[in-house]
Amino acid sequence: KNEVEQSPQNLTAQEGEFITINCSYSVGISALHWLQQHPGGGIVSLFMLSSGKKKHGRLIATINIQEKHSSLHITASHPRDSAVYICAVRSKFMSQVGGGSEKLVFGKGTKLTVNP
Amino acid sequence: EAQVTQNPRYLITVTGKKLTVTCSQNMNHEYMSWYRQDPGLGLRQIYYSMNVEVTDKGDVPEGYKVSRKEKRNFPLILESPSPNQTSLYFCASSLSQRDVTDTQYFGPGTRLTVL
Numbered sequence: 001k002n003e004v005e006q007s008p009q010n011l012t013a014q015e016g017e018f019i020t021i022n023c024s025y026s027v028g029i030s031a032l033h034w035l036q037q038h039p040g041g042g043i044v045s046l047f048m049l050s051s052g053k054k055k056h057g058r059l060i061a062t063i064n065i066q067e068k069h070s071s072l073h074i075t076a077s078h079p080r081d082s083a084v085y086i087c088a089v090r091s092k093f094m095s096q097v098g099g100g101s102e103k104l105v106f107g108k109g110t111k112l113t114v115n116p
Numbered sequence: 117e118a119q120v121t122q123n124p125r126y127l128i129t130v131t132g133k134k135l136t137v138t139c140s141q142n143m144n145h146e147y148m149s150w151y152r153q154d155p156g157l158g159l160r161q162i163y164y165s166m167n168v169e170v171t172d173k174g175d176v177p178e179g180y181k182v183s184r185k186e187k188r189n190f191p192l193i194l195e196s197p198s199p200n201q202t203s204l205y206f207c208a209s210s211l212s213q214r215d216v217t218d219t220q221y222f223g224p225g226t227r228l229t230v231l
Contacts, residue, residue: 033220043206043222086159103174104149104220108158 003027006087006107013114019074021110023087026068030102034061034072035086037109043086046072077114084109118143122207122223129197130231137192137226139207145221146212148190149174150182152203153225159206165190166212197230204228 004025013019023032034046047054047061049070054061058077063070074081087107120141129135141148149164151174161174165184179201181193190209194201207223 035222041204041225041227043208043225045219045221048219088159103161103164104159106159108156 003105004107006110010111019077021072023070025089027091029089031090032070033088037084079114082114084111120221120223122226126227128229132196135194139190141209145209148209150192151206199230202230
């Protein structure tokens with residue numbers, strides 16, 4: 001079982017619809033990232049959360065630490081929101097060279113297509 | 117402009133021909149990392165560096181080397197590339213990896229094909 005699971009894998013919506021992408025994880029984390037990967041390949045960090053909720057424009061991200069679950073919502077979706085959305089968690093591990101460290105563990109992504 | 121740059125962006129090469137993918141950041145970040153992205157597998161960490169001269173293996177380090185002689189640069193070296201290293205590679209950096217408020221900045225990606 002992957003440490004970070006996203007659902008759905010693929011999502012097609014009509015312009016204006018409310019979108020929800022889910023992320024569940026099975027490891028202890030210090031923070032969770034939502035990333036957006038454009039069709040050209042570039043990756044942009046949308047949010048980093050350690051608790052509660054964050055909002056940026058039409059994007060809202062929530063996290064429930066007890067349930068090990070996060071959601072990314074897009075309100076009034078638009079074709080330019082079409083991208084792959086990736087959930088990544090910051091997980092602690094013991095580095096061979098510097099004691100404790102953290103690394104990102106990624107979900108496989110959700111491909112969102114918003115049709116006009 | 118704050119950014120992470122990678123070169124080359126696209127590379128087609130042949131098995132066994134040594135190559136280097138460069139990565140540079142202008143944000144004075146301590147932490148840098150290399151990832152590869154493959155269909156159905158997502159992003160996986162190859163190597164990372166917590167600071168100058170401090171590097172360590174990630175989840176898939178076989179066939180790769182890195183160095184961190186200067187803070188801004190973190191090249192990825194493939195001494196003898198093989199077709200299973202055909203992938204999309206990303207370099208990323210953050211101020212440090214010990215502060216939970218750090219954001220990761222990603223380079224534009226390098227698409228490598230090994231024939």
